[in-house]
Amino acid sequence: MISVKNLVKQYPDKKALDDVSVTFKAEETTAIVGPSGSGKSTLLWALNLLEHPTSGQLQIDDLTVDFEKSLSNQEVLELRQKTATVFQEKALFTHLNVLHNLTEGPVKVQKKSKQDAEQQAFDLLKQFDMEELADRYPYQLSGGQQQRVAILRALAMQPKYLLLDEPTSALDPELEAQVLRVLKDLAKKDTSMVVVTHNMAFAEQVADQVVFIDGGKVGYAGETEGFFHSDNERIKKFLGAMSF
Template identity: 55%
Template sequence: MTLALKQLSKTFEGSKALQNVSLQMKDGQTTVILGPSGSGKSTLLRCINLLELPEKGKLQLGDLQIDFEQKITNKVKQKLRRNTAMVFQEFNLFSHLTAVENVMEGPVTVLRQDKDQAAQHAKELLEQVGLSDKYDSYPSRLSGGQQQRVAIARALAMEPQYLLFDEPTSALDPELEIEVLRVLQELAHERLSMVLVTHNIDFARLVADRIVFLEEGKIDFDGSATAFFASEDPRIRRFIHSLKLEV
């Protein structure tokens, strides 16, 4: 299922966060969005999931077409979000639910799955992200890396067409970050359709099929990861070098 964005424009208090951004994502592809702070990366991701609404532009996902100059109903939002699942910087787990209950909550309440079936699938997903011994643990008993892996399992449980990740390791220290990056690498190798915002340039090099480089709300590069890292463009070289210096 192709995800297409056409001429998205978004402003905040008169400041242009996105300026006529057009992209087309493909099935089975990992797209990594890079750019300096304030370039519009997270805004773009949030627009894909309708957490932010552009003033102008269009979005198409399969047979769902959205014109942002028209009113967006809750029904349209729900339809889109059943096909896109987002993992945030913060884990946003329900503190009163165990890991397995957090993962099965969406399938039971939104997709109306049978509880036993949802629980079994939730356990399989927790095993997939390396948490088979944490089924009955509450978030307060989990490390940050473990909580983020539960959040990833929760997103997978909805069986979305696209997985969206907004700097999913930025709140973690390096050791815990590696746990999460390993899971994301495995998902990329499974050819899931993913859109990922990250500051980890080495991870981007490892998993990206495609890189979109944003600056001042505009696309300055859109192409293969190989072409991005081989680019002689002075701005791209400076950006890559600056992130390596931060490591």
Template identity: 50%
Template sequence: MLLSIKRLAKSFDDLEVLKDINMDIEKGTVVTIMGPSGSGKTTLLRCLNALEEPTNGVFSFDDGFTLDFQHKINKNDLLTLRRKSGMVFQSYNLFPHKTAIENVTEGPIIVQRRSKEEVYEQANNLLKKVGLEDKKDLYPHQLSGGQQQRVGIARALAIEPDLLLFDEPTSALDPELVGDVLSVIKDLANEGWTIVIVTHEVQFAQQVSDQVIFMDGGYIVEQGPPEKVLQNPSENRTQQFLQRILNP
């Protein structure tokens, strides 16, 4: 078990966005989170690396690192949590004034203080992995949306995280570019990376997921293997959601 999450809750003032979330993430597996807009999917993902600090809950990692958000968390522990995960954002979030390779090397050099020589060699290999070796000196505005998202994936990989987090990585892309990004994520899953992904791509989820979580209203309504949750859901709310997105 890479990460066990118990009683996770998140409120923004009086608005309770996540309510009593309990989930386990096994090492080397793909967990897909699905649900309607406003169900809490992205907030859950952002809590996993403390971009949003949970209101309550306990995170327990397999290396013994534990955070109990019922108590005040110190800055060093939050940084440790953030270093355990790499986030790929819906809207790329690349530095516009830096080239593709500079975007990939920023974190390892500035935050992890690794040697430039080592980091640049790794970055070249990662850009090659995502099919962008020949685009390394281009700036984000010179890249397509799909290419920017693949740079974002290389950037997340560069910090060598335990956990890769994807927040609807294809939702901002033109339909013909979606396949390239999903193909890279499939390759990462096949390599044994631990992945948590928020997506509406049902077919993709069926192909790569070990576990699917369906959320609504801040709760986990249903979770289990894709053949159960996506093909034979037991909850009416899950059935309604799947019918709507499969038969728009």
């Protein structure tokens, strides 16, 4: 379980997160949704410490940190090992082929043997029907293929939690569908995922939980069904503005 309590992110002229407390359950998919600029990325990035909130606490399983205190390198390292993040674009090492993109982290960071890392990489590629891409370089891949490899690269680190920040927003609808299929497969396998998404159809179909961030505050946190059938005027207005 990942849990944040009373998170505040104060920029000089803007409070990006305003007392956010929310729990992301293990083995479930949580969609973070909300208007542009509402604080979704700021929240997601606090979970892997790419963002350092002004105050509040973060707990991942048995590890807890308080953002008002300075974190030790050890704490940062241990927390980061729990998660892996997939960004919107430019997610791959351009000078490495697909296989090496998938083995770089396990070999360099986790000190796995090259042989074990390659075996794991091939297993992952096979699992998602992408074996034929192993020798290609990122520039030889479509956007959708690149993004799927980026997801596998995150999985190759065997993180407990997979964090994704709008993993399909740079893609056209057809490529987006390919990436969403991979995420649906992962969700079915009870992967613990937190996905920031603008794709409400995807959120409705795949997420177990929805967190709605609105103006830096939590506007809803709970079952997906309850969000999409909410009577709350603000939520109804948001969903009405999203065509899906």
